[in-house]
Amino acid sequence: LLNSPLTSQCPREPREDPARNELISRSLESAQQCLLQQDYGTAFVHYLLVLNLAPVLKDFARESFRFTLFKWADELDSLGRIQDLFDCYEQAVELFPTDEVIVNSMGEHLFRMGFRDEAAAHFHKALKLRPDFPEAKENFYRVANWLVERWHFLMLNDHGRNRKYQLAIQRAVQEGCSTVLDIGTGTGILGMCAKKAGAREVYACELSKTMYELACEVVSANGMADSIRILHMKSLEMEIPKDIPTRVSLVVTETVDAGLLGEGIIESLIHAWKHLLLPPPVKPQSAPSQTGRVIPGGATVFGMAVECQEIRRHHRLCVSAVGGLDLEAVREIRSPVSCSVDADESAEPYTTERLSRLPGGFTALTGPCRMLDIDFNNVQELESLCSRKVMRLRVPVTQEGVVDALAVWFQLHLDQENSISTGPQENTCWEQAIYPVQSLAHCSVKRNDELLLEVSCRDAYLRLCCVAIVRDGQMFHLDSMEEEDYSTVALPNPEVDLCSALASLQTRHDTVSNMFTLECSEIALLNNVNYHNSFRMAVEKLLTSLRSSREMQASEVSSSEPFYMLDVSEGFSVLSLLTARLGQDSGSSLVQAYSSVEKDQHQALLRLLAQSNGVEESALQFWLSHVEDDSAVLQRPASEKLWSAIVLDCIETCGLIRQRLMEKATLARCLLEDGGRIFPERIVIHGLLVESDTLLQESAVQGTDPTLGFNIAPFINQFTVPVHVFLDLSTLECTHLSDPVELFTLDLMNSSANYISRGIRVRVSAPGKVTAVPFWYQIYLDADLTVTTFSQDSHWKQAAVVLQCPLVVNTGDWVQLTIQLHKSSISITAVREEAVTADDATAEEEPVPMDHPQGGLC
Secondary structure, three states: OOOHHHHHHHOOOOOOOOHHHHHHHHHHHHHHHHOOOOOOOHHHHHHHHHHHHHHHHHHHHHHHHHHHHHHHHHHHHHHOOHHHHHHHHHHHHHOOOOHHHHHHHHHHHHHHHOOHHHHHHHHHHHHOOOOHHHHHHHHHHHHHHHHHOOHHHHHHHHHHHHHHHHHHHHHHHHHHEEEEEEEEEOOOOHHHHHHHHHOEEEEEOOHHHHHHHHHHHHHHHHHOOOOOOEEOOOHOOOOOOOOOOEEEEEEOOOOOOOOOOOOOOOHHHHHHHHHHHHHOOOOOOHHHHHHOOOEOOOEEEEEEEEEEEHHHHEOOOOOOOOOEEEEEOEEEEOOOOOOOEEEEEEEEOEEEHHHOOOOOOOEOEEEEEEEEEEEEHHHHHHHHHHHOOOEEEEEEEOOOOEEEEEEEEEEEEOOOOOOOOOOOOOOOOOEEEEEEOOOOOOOEEEEOOEEEEEEEEOOOOEEEEEEEEEEOOOOEEEEOEEEEEEEEEEEEOOHHHHHHHHHHHHHHHHHHHEEEEEOHHHHHHHHHHHHHHHHHHHHHHHHHHHHHHHHHHHOOOOOOOOEEEHHHHOOOOOHHHHHHHHHHOOOOOOEEEEOOOOOHHHHHHHHHHHHOOOOOOHHHEHHHHHHOOOOOOOOOOOOOOOEEEEEEEEEOOOOOOOOOOHHHHHHHHEEEEEEEEEOOOOOEEEEOOOEEEHHHHHHHHOOOOOOOEEEOOHHHHHHHHEEEEEEEEOOOOOEEOOOEEEEEEEEEHHHHHHHEEEEEEOOOOOEEEEEEEEEEEEOOOOOOOOOOOOOOOOOOOOEEEEEEEEEOOOOOOEEEEEEEOOOEEEEEEEEEEEOOOOOOOOOOOOOOEEOOOOHOOO
């Protein structure tokens, strides 16, 4: 459209109104001129005018309109005019409601702004418009966990849980609870159980737009659209008679997380008892239809202390040095998961793990302890829960070890006869809540010690904190490991506590500044000694090579010219500091290292480590303070300079290749001096064939039978994603059906070696059913030094492609795998070969080279 007069080629509407057609023609010409002048905002306005006046031109002008929209949106984004950006997209979608490219692009902007649910809905809509649209497919897979969280599949596959809920609801309805409200309905299954049991009126509410729409589809498909009313809102916003006509006699809900209270069940039930439920029975003979009750009726919380290296290395610094860097200057590094009184407001009180799947396992240091009982049918108890004083428990130690965490689970009492346990030995859809112990020293315990625990429900979260060890009548506080007579602290004195706190402000002022908070994955990375030592050796080799080259070119290159190194790792990284330290240790040409960390605390931590390791302040700089546009991180260190080394963060912690990796590598190669290197230089993807019922259970509702007699699977399974992330392959319940094989290679230094598709044959080593292909990475820092993402000290997890159609195989069979890479998304298809000749057995399909301009892959 830019190379020829648009008006001479485009179709025209009948000339009933010459003035109108003249306006359209002039606006088209103006749009063209504005595009040539890169005035995208004005061009966009002209296109809006033209396409609203002449819809017949939509197909003809579609490509130019898209181009204009995307360029103008990028400008608005860079200027921070977010509302204007989304206004433009809304106008575009109104003009082109079925344009999958525009819908997908709007989703990308929504995702970058943090509107994940809305973004995922746009990606899903784009896929409905065009199921083979690769960009939308990749985006959808990456955010599907926010759209329909994976635990929905696990819960629907948990037949024991489903049946017990159904029995409890049936019993309540048969006893006279004829009006029901399902809070947080999800797929609508509990509300449908109530209706099937004979409830006269059933209402349901769901906050997530996606789950609300899904529940409406499910209820309609099961013939209950006219008898179950679903509301898209929080139960806390519901009013009578505005939203439901009268109070109900039964509330059913499963708004519980691994820590029981984290999804707000206390607040929602208090509101329900006050505004939505009939009053509880005053006398045992009260008619159920005139009184209210809740399913579940209550819960009992249990906990125990555990020793676990896997938990420890993700929540506290475990090493004193990495890659030649001394870390002793740091008083403490802790994760943002904390229940301590001095924890940041944004800190989460617990994380979640499936204890049975933790790499390296765990050791129970105490027996299970009953922490808390809650009656959901007692509103006074619920109201007093959050204001209740902190409760102290003394728990006997039964096993010598180091307390790394408190593990918590619960028993959900649905009614008098049905209950569900989420304990570590139970095969349920729930994980356990993990409260890391982040004391200044290792919390070592011996048999017959006692742990002093504090239990509270501040901010509607269950908070659990290990505050001291009691040994032989003496108490050792974990925040200071100071010893005192237990008898003097058994009954806390508020005045003494206040004076002690005021006195400690002065003494702790200097030490607190050396305490830092990092994300769990960042701490695990810092604890990865092998990774940092390997990187140090690779950089040493590079610097030696570059110095040798400079000595040969002594007349052309100044010997005092530093080597420039840029680390653009995501999150916290010490690689830039490690390189700067190497430059000073060499005694010759220095290294000018730049880090792209942007958080103030990250920069403060690097400065502290630099000072304690004798690195000059000028040798380590923060790159974002040197660039005008944060989005253009990859650029020259100076107008006449090039980088000696660029560190790219290639693998996400979840086990996937980072988005736009190859595009970044292409740009990085252009910024390297002769002999310079990208770290890593190459990534090799490895995988194997497995049979895993666990992966199937987490990926889709299994089987052909309806769930409790309801047709749910076809609707929720449309949100199935083929790639599972955050896996621990070492503990995944699976059967290996082949040896590991090399699947794919990404060369960041040599673009001609790359490809987008590769076929390989894999020999089956054991009979079974191939359900998935787990994969991990061998990261080549250079030709000789490698690190793997599949090791016990790796901060990376593994991922797996779950096959749509599992393959039944026998020992000796051959399976043909086709691996494709689109941008950063891996897809794998598998076909069992009926017969393979000896010559074919070791053959591979020719890789399909990358088309360099397409998608930025090269």
